[in-house]
Amino acid sequence: MEFSSKLLENAVYEMSQLPGIGKRTALRLVLHLLKQPNERTVNLSSALLNLKDSIKFCKNCHNISDVVLCEICANPKRDRTLVCVVEDIRDVMALENTGQYKGLYHVLDGKISPMEGIGPQDLNIHSLVDKAKQGEIKELIFALSSTMEGDTTNFYIYKQLEGLDIKTSTIARGIAVGDELEYADEITLGRSILNRIPFEGSLKAN
């Protein structure tokens, strides 16, 4: 792509460094900003810079938070003996949206991935094990994605907890509610039949 202006080229380059944004999309976004009032660009830039400068993480669950303890951890109504281990804050938001979970979270901020050079020390695993050793947690729910990396991470944490009196569980994998059986992939269908639940249990969930 040949640009008529270095400033434009630079803005498009920086924009195209975002994931899933190619050069063409970047150009479209930049030209859109150019057509908008100045404050649009100023607001976007300052919002990003402010976030990056002042970002804080909850000292208990590592969720992004403006205060020392996030709303969830600070809420006395939440069950402190139940901790759900998730990959990033988007998972917290997704689970909170269901309104079904009343425990706390622990955000790992990624998965163990030798391919990407991410080891256990790069994640918030140490603080999780520390918390577990303090004895308040009764159950740990693994809600990582069911990929090789997710399974590795689950297993690593599981091994770290050995000897502690903590129940561990993973979220149920199975056919999505409303999905047709015939279109489900074989692994999911297989797991859903192996991990079948009592019929009365399925009634309770609704």
Next chain:
Amino acid sequence: MEFSSKLLENAVYEMSQLPGIGKRTALRLVLHLLKQPNERTVNLSSALLNLKDSIKFCKNCHNISDVVLCEICANPKRDRTLVCVVEDIRDVMALENTGQYKGLYHVLDGKISPMEGIGPQDLNIHSLVDKAKQGEIKELIFALSSTMEGDTTNFYIYKQLEGLDIKTSTIARGIAVGDELEYADEITLGRSILNRIPFEGSLKAN
């Protein structure tokens, strides 16, 4: 979407104001920036602000340019009697990429669109008519998109040029090179048979 942090919510909101970027994508982009080194965000912000602050347009063709006359207008090898009228600078880049066009451009910066409240006075039409009246231009090529708005704009400019000794043309509409006839839409196929060109002409183009 419930956010655990006002700063995060604000950044996601500003990002989601970009066209084609929903709240979920905005969150993904913002979280990506958070994981990157600080300079990534600083570079993006300053590139956008710099562009917005220091943007200049070529005084002849209204293309974005860091100097008074853009590279194309300043190039003595380009044919100054031939001017291609386009909607925005992306069209200039697309046409330049073909390497087939040796004339100059005139960037309107949009199309006449009563629906969006864009009238002729909002576009760079006045300067085009002025240029035309100076007598240097021999042919004006309309390369706007073939929508209602594009056609209206073409016609409006055409009427403004009445009485001037300027040839006008539009870019050829037809079946794209490599496309199958059976999948072409009827209007395009209809136009391509009506506006057929001598066989020798099609050989020359290759």
